[in-house]
Amino acid sequence: MDDSNLKNIVVLGGGTAGWMTASLLQKQWQHLGIKITVVESPDIGIIGVGEGSTPLLKVFFDSLEISESEWMPECNATYKNGISFNNWSTVSGYESYFHPFPCSLDFATFGLLYKYAALRRKGLDVLAHPNRFSLMAGLTEKKLAPIPSENFPFHFQYGYHFDSVLIGNFLRRRAKEIGVEHIEATVQDVEQNSNGDIKSLKLNNNQTLSGDFFIDCSGFASVLLQKTLKVPFLNFAENLFNDSAIAMPTEIEPNIPSETVSTALTNGWAWKIPLTNRFGNGYVYSSKYCSPDEAETELRAHLGVLDSDIEARHLKMKVGRAEESWRNNCVAVGLSQGFIEPLEATALQFVYATVDEFAKAFEQGEFTPQYRQEFNNRMNKNFEGIRDYIVLHYKTNSRSDSQYWIDNRENQNLSNNLKEMLNCWYGVEDIEAALTRLDIGTYYSQRSWACLLAGVGTFPREENLISADLENAQSLQDDLKYVDNFIEGCSLNFEPHENMLTSKTP
Ligand SMILES: Cc1cc2nc3c(=O)[nH]c(=O)nc-3n(C[C@H](O)[C@H](O)[C@H](O)COP(=O)(O)OP(=O)(O)OC[C@H]3O[C@@H](n4cnc5c(N)ncnc54)[C@H](O)[C@@H]3O)c2cc1C
The missing domain is CATH 3.50.50.60 (FAD/NAD(P)-binding domain)
Incomplete structure (x- = not known):
């Protein structure tokens, strides 16, 4: 027309x-x-x-x-700094990580994450956990809102619940x-x-x-x-196994968090989303691996409401x-x-x-x-572009407690782009260059790929790592001190999340 x-x-x-x-x-x-x-x-x-x-x-x-x-206020909304992923990995020290939304100060710390992640990918025993290098992760841990005071002129992207x-x-x-x-x-x-x-x-x-x-x-x-x-x-x-979900609310807690939490369970993952009047929770799972009743029982146990009569909604997803x-x-x-x-x-x-x-x-x-x-x-x-990044979460899981997680890890139905990104990571190549070459950096940036891959500990096995030489060990200590001070200093410009929620329903 x-x-x-x-x-x-x-x-x-x-x-x-x-x-x-x-x-x-x-x-x-x-x-x-x-x-x-x-x-x-x-x-x-x-x-x-x-x-x-x-x-x-x-x-x-x-x-x-x-x-x-x-x-x-009308939608009981809260601020969202990003998502914590818990128990997707069993690698010691890397069981949980935070995927932050971007901010204009990322340049000050994320370069160091890329540097130490590259050294660890090469087999050096240095700390390369993304949370240590992320201002947004620091704000979230302190339950701060992502909105800086006026005298702190930097731009923070954020979402909502x-x-x-x-x-x-x-x-x-x-x-x-x-x-x-x-x-x-x-x-x-x-x-x-x-x-x-x-x-x-x-x-x-x-x-x-x-x-x-x-x-x-x-x-x-x-x-x-x-x-x-x-x-x-x-x-x-064939890329994403989950086809079902259950949703149920629970009571909100004091000091409302400014993050979504995604926790891996036996056959999928549970979300926990803070609103001003309740948590929204749910379990996204694959019906090939467990029944709706089994999933509901597991979600209730995870939320500590096994014996309560809170109603659960069951949904199918296409x-x-x-x-x-x-x-x-x-x-x-x-x-x-x-x-x-x-x-x-x-x-x-x-x-x-x-x-x-x-x-x-x-x-x-x-x-x-x-x-x-x-x-x-x-x-x-x-x-x-977005699907591949979601598939990466499943592909890099290191759980072996159920066939679901093993099948996800062993799944070879990956797009060529995702295969190339994984080769790039394991080959210690430059992630940014690969994203540019494949023209996929607009969906998820180097920051997101590095947070996920480093966050779940996709590095050589711990017993194969060699101790960092004196120079690298010292520079890591100096850099961590700088990052800690930087995050601590910047945090002083943010208010508690709770204070920023203009109105709350009882
Ligand atoms: C488990 C789960 C979790 C999710 N979590 C998130 C999340 O965290 N963030 C996010 O962004 N998205 C999330 N989504 C997706 C999100 O829920 C939807 O994208 C969003 O609600 C928009 O839905 P919709 O408007 O497309 O469809 P719907 O909400 O289903 O609306 C469909 C509309 O079409 C109308 N309709 C249908 N057939 C007819 C007909 N024959 N005649 C007249 N009207 C008709 C219905 O009346 C209704 O008004 C989630 C989805 C699921 C399943």
């Missing part, structure tokens, strides 16, 4: 993806007289999980000019305030033109809703892209992506487009990135098949 005909956009779905999409497009295009309508089914409901973000959620709220003091139902309600209200139309009805049938374009949606209230362009935010059902337009789904099951995100006059956004399991909480980042790319396509007037192809290629590369 020609972008100049774009006057009427229909968004199918009122989950987080639907309302984020509608808000962004309405905000950007309201002056063009384009009508945006969201249709959502009161009978189907939203998935209602997904409570952690990356820093792109801040970019999203900033672009809507919605301040933290407006949305955070939030209640996924409340954020949906908030976004719906704000979107309607700025002019988004809202219809509550279920789509029963989809009418197409002879060229395959979607013409209209037949709703169960007898209404026929036509549009020039349709955005499929219908969740895993993917009513428009996969069901109607028959775009095939590419399953990631992990993979549609072969194309954009076909004919339809773009899929959110779960209908694809889903990589939630280990790095990247789903809403995808929503923002997809809508942003789509808006750029419209504004550049490039609704051509060629542009669509380029858009699809970019989206697919995005999925695969």
Whole structure:
């Protein structure tokens, strides 16, 4: 279709993806007289999980000019400095590490991590744990918020934790305030033109809703892209084994932490996400290795609530992506487009990135098949770039307590890019150069790759390490002293996380 005909956009779905999409497009295009309508089914409901973000959620709220003091209290939101990964590794001293979001002071310490990690990769017994070199890890350990005082002029990226139902309600209200139309009805049938374009949606209230362009935010059902337009789904099951999840809340503790915690369990991993009024917890696991009942019992034991009557929600996950995100006059956004399991909480980042790319396509007037192809290629590369980093977590685990972890470690279904990155690490080559050569550094940077690979202790076996010579041993001591002082000094410019949460519900 020609972008100049774009006057009427229909968004199918009122989950987080639907309302984020509608808000962004309405905000950007309201002056063009384009009508945006969201249709959502009161009978189907939203998935209602997904409570952690990356820093792109801040970019999203900033672009809507919605301040933290407006949305955070309403969504019981907290700040997120990054994610701690516990018990993914059994290597002594490397059982836990922190994956921080970036900050403009990383240059002051991370070079030293790369230096000592390279020496340890070469077989020298030097400390190379990422937490010792990360200011964000230091802030998180002290339960500080990632927002520096005004006299400390450095930029810290951060994400959020939030209640996924409340954020949906908030976004719906704000979107309607700025002019988004809202219809509550279920789509029963989809009418197409002879060229395959979607013409209209037949709703169960007898209404026929036509549009020039349709955005499929219908969740895993993917009513428009996969069901109607028959775009095939590419399953990631051979790379990522998890297909199920359980969610359940527990009581929040005093001094609310500013991190997500991911703890490896027997057949997957448990998340722990702090909100102002509760922890959101869950277990992401593979149903091939344990039953839902076994998983629930293990999660309850892990949370110390074996005998409580807290309700557990069981969910199935469709992990993979549609072969194309954009076909004919339809773009899929959110779960209908694809889903990589939630280990790095990247789903809403995808929503923002997809809508942003789509808006750029419209504004550049490039609704051509060629542009669509380029858009699809970019989206697919995005999925695969992030997927590879998630797979790396599983590939480098050193647990042997279950077949699940052994199979994950032995799994040879790795992309060529991931194989090259692993070869680069084991061959003590330059990670930054490899990321540039493979053109994948925009998904996860050298910092992230080094944190993960060093964090789980992917080094020669301890008994094969040789003691550091005097020069290296001394320079490590000097560098650690400098880093410790640096982190300690910088930390004085941050407030306790608890103080930064403007309002708390009881
Ligand atoms: C276990 C788990 C943990 C997750 N954790 C995270 C996380 O930490 N961070 C993160 O970013 N993401 C996470 N996600 C993903 C996140 O939950 C979703 O990306 C996000 O909620 C957006 O979902 P959605 O809007 O695409 O779909 P949904 O919330 O499922 O919404 C679908 C919408 O489509 C409507 N609909 C469907 N069919 C019809 C029809 N026929 N007619 C009318 N309306 C229809 C429904 O009514 C609903 O409004 C997680 C997902 C899972 C499964």
